[in-house]
Amino acid sequence: METDGIKIKTIEIRLPIEYSKGELEQEIARIVGSNLFFYDIILKSLDARNKKDIHWKMRINVIEGESKYHFKSNTLEIPYRKRHKKICVVGSGPAGFFAAYVLQKAGYETIIIERGSEVAKRSKQISNFEQKGEFSESANYAYGEGGAGTFSDGKLTSRTKNIDREKNFVIESYIEAGAPEEIRYLSHPHIGTNNLIKVVRNLRDKFEEIGGKILFETTLQNIEINDSQVVAIETDKGKIDCDYLFVASGHSAYDTYRLLLHKGVKFQNKAFAIGSRVEHLQEVINLSQWGKRKIKGLKAAEYKLTHKAKNALPVYSFCMCPGGKVVQASPRNGLSIVNGMSYYSRSSPWANSAIVAGIYLPELLNKEITPSEALDWLEKKEQVFFELHNNFELPANIIQNFIEGKGSNKFPETSYSFGVFDYDFRELFPDAIYQSLRKSLIDFSRKIRGFEEGLLMGFESKTSSPIQVIRNENYLAAGFTNLYVIGEGSGRAGGIISSAVDGIKASTTLIE
Numbered sequence: 001m002e003t004d005g006i007k008i009k010t011i012e013i014r015l016p017i018e019y020s021k022g023e024l025e026q027e028i029a030r031i032v033g034s035n036l037f038f039y040d041i042i043l044k045s046l047d048a049r050n051k052k053d054i055h056w057k058m059r060i061n062v063i064e065g066e067s068k069y070h071f072k073s074n075t076l077e078i079p080y081r082k083r084h085k086k087i088c089v090v091g092s093g094p095a096g097f098f099a100a101y102v103l104q105k106a107g108y109e110t111i112i113i114e115r116g117s118e119v120a121k122r123s124k125q126i127s128n129f130e131q132k133g134e135f136s137e138s139a140n141y142a143y144g145e146g147g148a149g150t151f152s153d154g155k156l157t158s159r160t161k162n163i164d165r166e167k168n169f170v171i172e173s174y175i176e177a178g179a180p181e182e183i184r185y186l187s188h189p190h191i192g193t194n195n196l197i198k199v200v201r202n203l204r205d206k207f208e209e210i211g212g213k214i215l216f217e218t219t220l221q222n223i224e225i226n227d228s229q230v231v232a233i234e235t236d237k238g239k240i241d242c243d244y245l246f247v248a249s250g251h252s253a254y255d256t257y258r259l260l261l262h263k264g265v266k267f268q269n270k271a272f273a274i275g276s277r278v279e280h281l282q283e284v285i286n287l288s289q290w291g292k293r294k295i296k297g298l299k300a301a302e303y304k305l306t307h308k309a310k311n312a313l314p315v316y317s318f319c320m321c322p323g324g325k326v327v328q329a330s331p332r333n334g335l336s337i338v339n340g341m342s343y344y345s346r347s348s349p350w351a352n353s354a355i356v357a358g359i360y361l362p363e364l365l366n367k368e369i370t371p372s373e374a375l376d377w378l379e380k381k382e383q384v385f386f387e388l389h390n391n392f393e394l395p396a397n398i399i400q401n402f403i404e405g406k407g408s409n410k411f412p413e414t415s416y417s418f419g420v421f422d423y424d425f426r427e428l429f430p431d432a433i434y435q436s437l438r439k440s441l442i443d444f445s446r447k448i449r450g451f452e453e454g455l456l457m458g459f460e461s462k463t464s465s466p467i468q469v470i471r472n473e474n475y476l477a478a479g480f481t482n483l484y485v486i487g488e489g490s491g492r493a494g495g496i497i498s499s500a501v502d503g504i505k506a507s508t509t510l511i512e
């Protein structure tokens, strides 16, 4: 490959699990036959197919000689000019933040409103919740600075195609804000909650340094519309006029969804997935994936499982958090929603993941339903899980007993802070979901030795939104001239990267 007249050679190398920079460079020198070179790692992945020979595989770009060439990634160019237009962005999650950041860099006057607290306060309130059970409606796992993904495992994978420039912009911004360099090339990059807290804080500083404004503990309550055009928003702290409105409120904010529907924003039902979280001892997963309880130099083994039994719904694992913790991600008192998080070290003794069945609600319920009814159905389910004990304790079962249709009178220790209790999930899930989960758990227990000993708990309802906004090719909500609904709440993105990219794509259509 030749770039700017410079010859770049791409090589593949393999290295043992523990290696030094010197060993990496020696291996490159051996392959290119020279000690004088520049290099750039473009992909690093773990090859654990043969448990007796687990090693790193790397793809590396190398330039031989004494070139002064700087490797650069294909990233976003943002043209700046003073634009004298005011943009309001609702939500400081990945979609809202990156839309606002790009627009501010392009010369707009951008203001983010966020119903939750800034990240340091949010951190304290989440600790209070976990340790003393004091739930805060403005600072929890769903709401607050950085959005739903701040207190997460911070996996940065995405299956969306043709997003290289936007994705690289997000990754480079995260690295500039303190994320580890390796997220640039790892095949399964993750940041971890401890790094995310720092990254989100530093990104806010960068946004404010270029003139962006952010108002915390400020909730969108109404939108003033004049002839298909948003003219202002009303918040609990007052009115803000705007030329363009970007709503990036995620998919936990039922009140905001209902406001959008009430204001005539068009949504349609879409397929999504629900189920429960499962938790295992990390050692069980390591043994199954690596053949060893621990490997020096590696954090914790991952898994990805899918199964489709005959006449059943497709079931798959989602958002696996190795060395992590099961958390209560409800945005308000009265609902119960499980999710998972981890720190960068991924060093807790537990591994968890969502095990969910893919559904399309009109099909599952065998009747036409409106998007508003789809939201009601899901919220009601989250409420049912809460109301079993009127608190955040989770109904649970040992996987083997779930498979056999029995209850459990003893549970293994769990990472979840609010405790679990025995409950028959047949009363909680529609039969099609219950039976599909059961069949798939049998299959997963064949694939991962010891899987059946794990604990299944709670309601996992936030893999993606049950509804999707209808928007045109310029990302504008159908029928509006200046309203964008973006990120996970739009039903057109899911996960940190794809939500951030959705925000960027929408904002760049406005700039162009």
Ligand SMILES: Cc1cc2nc3c(=O)[nH]c(=O)nc-3n(C[C@H](O)[C@H](O)[C@H](O)COP(=O)(O)OP(=O)(O)OC[C@H]3O[C@@H](n4cnc5c(N)ncnc54)[C@H](O)[C@@H]3O)c2cc1C
Residues within 6 Å of the ligand: 090, 091, 092, 093, 094, 095, 096, 097, 113, 114, 115, 116, 141, 142, 143, 144, 145, 146, 147, 148, 149, 150, 151, 152, 153, 154, 155, 156, 157, 218, 219, 220, 221, 248, 249, 250, 251, 252, 253, 256, 319, 327, 329, 339, 340, 341, 486, 487, 488, 489, 494, 495, 496, 497, 499, 500
């Ligand atoms: C515990 C947990 C772990 C996760 N782990 C991962 C992971 O490892 N990798 C991954 O890719 N994804 C993960 N996710 C999912 C990921 O966080 C989301 O996909 C992503 O954050 C969606 O981004 P978003 O900007 O669209 O919405 P969100 O991040 O949900 O942000 C929406 C923001 O809008 C604010 N808001 C809502 N309504 C209003 C209103 N009316 N007024 C003002 N503000 C409002 C909310 O407070 C929130 O901060 C995880 C989620 C959770 C909860």
